[in-house]
Amino acid sequence: MSEVASDIAFARRLRVAVHTDDPLRRTAFCKIIAEAGHTVVDMQDEADIVLADGSRPPEGARSVVGLGIMDERFRGALPREADARQIDAAIRAVAAGLIVRAPVRENGFGAMRESEGHALLTPRELEVLAALAEGMTNKAIARRLDISLHTVKFHVESLFRKLGARTRTEAVAKAAERRRSEIIML
Amino acid sequence: MSFPPDVLGQLSNAISARAEAAKNAVVAVHLGEGRHLTGMVWQSGVVVVSEQSLPRGDEFELVAPGGSTVAAKLSGRDASTNIAILKTADAIAAPALAAAEAHMGALALAIGADGEGGASARLGVVNLVGGEWHSRRGGLIDRRIVLDIDLAHREEGGPVFDTAGGCLGMSTFGPRGQVIVIPHATLTRVVPQLVKDGHVARGWLGVALQAVAVPDALRESADQSGGMMVMSVVEHGPAAQAGIVAGDIILSVDGISAHRLRKIARYFGADSIGRKADIRLIRSGAIITVQTTIAERRTA
Numbered sequence: 001m002s003e004v005a006s007d008i009a010f011a012r013r014l015r016v017a018v019h020t021d022d023p024l025r026r027t028a029f030c031k032i033i034a035e036a037g038h039t040v041v042d043m044q045d046e047a048d049i050v051l052a053d054g055s056r057p058p059e060g061a062r063s064v065v066g067l068g069i070m071d072e073r074f075r076g077a078l079p080r081e082a083d084a085r086q087i088d089a090a091i092r093a094v095a096a097g098l099i100v101r102a103p104v105r106e107n108g109f110g111a112m113r114e115s116e117g118h119a120l121l122t123p124r125e126l127e128v129l130a131a132l133a134e135g136m137t138n139k140a141i142a143r144r145l146d147i148s149l150h151t152v153k154f155h156v157e158s159l160f161r162k163l164g165a166r167t168r169t170e171a172v173a174k175a176a177e178r179r180r181s182e183i184i185m186l
Numbered sequence: 187m188s189f190p191p192d193v194l195g196q197l198s199n200a201i202s203a204r205a206e207a208a209k210n211a212v213v214a215v216h217l218g219e220g221r222h223l224t225g226m227v228w229q230s231g232v233v234v235v236s237e238q239s240l241p242r243g244d245e246f247e248l249v250a251p252g253g254s255t256v257a258a259k260l261s262g263r264d265a266s267t268n269i270a271i272l273k274t275a276d277a278i279a280a281p282a283l284a285a286a287e288a289h290m291g292a293l294a295l296a297i298g299a300d301g302e303g304g305a306s307a308r309l310g311v312v313n314l315v316g317g318e319w320h321s322r323r324g325g326l327i328d329r330r331i332v333l334d335i336d337l338a339h340r341e342e343g344g345p346v347f348d349t350a351g352g353c354l355g356m357s358t359f360g361p362r363g364q365v366i367v368i369p370h371a372t373l374t375r376v377v378p379q380l381v382k383d384g385h386v387a388r389g390w391l392g393v394a395l396q397a398v399a400v401p402d403a404l405r406e407s408a409d410q411s412g413g414m415m416v417m418s419v420v421e422h423g424p425a426a427q428a429g430i431v432a433g434d435i436i437l438s439v440d441g442i443s444a445h446r447l448r449k450i451a452r453y454f455g456a457d458s459i460g461r462k463a464d465i466r467l468i469r470s471g472a473i474i475t476v477q478t479t480i481a482e483r484r485t486a
Contacts, residue, residue, distance in 0.1 A: 120399035
């Protein structure tokens, strides 16, 4: 068995130190780390992983997962807005001897997309989508928009088809993605 | 198999000489925490950088070729063409950058700044070359040039050369980390405007728009299947003055279908400022036309 593999017992609690200047972010990170089943330790203590937010940890820190910092030397590099799942995954992966990188620049300098080519949403579908994003049920949507339950179902199905989504959550996520590239300022 | 034994050596020497010659065309723009971005010395005292990666702010510190630190001020930035201009307090000697056209499959050399007054080089081929295109922000880019080159973040904004030493333009990141070039022709067009005015003049209505399908009931009378729904209206902007409100669906501007984004982007060039425009739109189930005067876009 390789050294790396023998080093990591599954379900082992990792000792994670948090390096950040922002007390609010610290509280959030400590919560994420604890909920993921790890232990938060002080920077001075021996840590398996240092989670560094925004600025570099002191020299000598071994396995660093950086948030919003570009440094090729870090074993882990996540965007500043990484979520709890990604932070936990990065901590575990780096502890297992892997290198973690988030895909860079999804939104680099790109071309304006013509809206033809994929089915546009109607204004009504956008309203239904906004309600879906708030987690409303079909019944609640029918009440809000003053339309029949049958019509709501019809719009939801049409949304799923146009967005290529299978669930309500997926529809909301895909629509948000589309909006980012579709909204233009004139 | 036989070939002149020094062919590879000659190629390597030629590339190395080109890279060496390009050293004085790049500066490092400090971003703090030991990070930097590359800038391209366009004229004496005028440095071009990639707008999308330049932090907000007016004052920057550069490392000039050779390693001296030079203060610089933001002179202008244009997100629509991804070009920003820094003016340096002390003159930096500008190398002659001759324009060159990109050819698919040709070798390209991308130069970055190493942060200490030197340069770093990347070699690859021109992956593809296409015609003009419009950026998401509506800017016109004269050619589509994609490189088959991996670029570090610190190298973005440097010049890209062909094998004859001609300059294809400035390197930058496109979507999904793709490395593209802002063509020399675009720089030549935009840099003087930015140096002079600090921004690129464009027509402006003051609305955020999203493409939507025209509701079935109105499709026939609208005579088009798509429009642009107004998501927000800038206070006191031309659209606001014409009474346009969020939820309106703009069908056309002076007869140009609003969802033809490229045509619209072209129509709102600098020459559109001050022009009266008829805007045809759907409001509460009816098609109406309002008129407004296209204004000049405020700096982002």
